[in-house]
Amino acid sequence: MNEKTGPYQVVAIPPGRRAWLNIIDLSRPTHHMYGLLEVDVTVARQFIAEHKARTGETLSFTGFLAYCLARAVDEDKAVQAYLRGRRQLVLFDDVDVGLMVERQIGETRALTGHVIRDANHKTYLEIHHEIRAVQSTPVPLSSEMPAWFRSAMLLPWPLSRLVKAVLGMATRRDPTIPVSMAGTVGITAVGMFGKGHSGWGLESTRHSLDLVVGSIAWKPAVVEGRIEPREILNLTVAFDHYVVDGAPATRFVRRLVELIESGYGLDETNAR
DSSP: OTTTTTOOOOOOOOOHHHHHHHHHHSSSSEEEEEEEEEOOOHHHHHHHHHHHHHOOOOOHHHHHHHHHHHHHHHHHHGGGGGEETEEEEESSSSOOOOEEEEEEEETEEEEEEEEEEEEEEEEESHHHHHHHHHHHHHOOOGGOOOOOHHHHHHOOTHHHHHHHHHHHHHHHTHHHHHHHHHEEEEEEOGGGTTSSOOOOOOOEEEEESEEEEEEEEEEEEEETTTEEEEEEEEEEEEEEEETOOOHHHHHHHHHHHHHHHTTTHHHHHHOO
16 A cells, blocks of 8 residues: 555446446547537426325326437437448437446446337337336346447457457447447436536447436426526537437427427327
């Protein structure tokens, strides 16, 4: 121990986390456009609160955002395109939303990746129940990701660097590889770190389109000419500028915000 420092501990990084750090390195360099938005989520939040008071069930707010994201992407699938080489784009028909879910792994709880497949063909309730089912189901350590991929990501240096270079080259040539593991679009929620305060999150993403869900705070807003307190979500939208230009990105954001602020799809919950 260095005499100039106080006591400290050295702890092992869990294998799943080490694999994830290497997965991030597989991404090719990207040039992202970021939109920092303030979205009025009062309608959705009130609906979720009233539903819980009436039934005792807590509906997933992240699931609602995933539902709105999938619907907006379904109307303009170019925003989830991926480069193949430098001359081709791969356009996916299905909207697969990748997100992180806290699950029981062995004796601890940790965040693991989950992909909501065909989210553009699912109702809000179907997405909500899928997220809750994943959260409540323990996952074996071996099933976090394909066994061969996990082993490759945990190789010691310098083998890990060589494998990452090869896999990175393969994923750039065939975007179906990363999409099969992480989805076509993604959602990252960091809002729990800033409860009651306004704040946006920024991240390095492997997706062509990613939402970073920031904090929610009460703010004054103009509603039909009146100033009212509203619940405002700080939402970051990240686009890969290699595949999406400013004008279509703006149109997409406008539609996404419209769906979120209107509480799109929540009325289906009362019809069950």
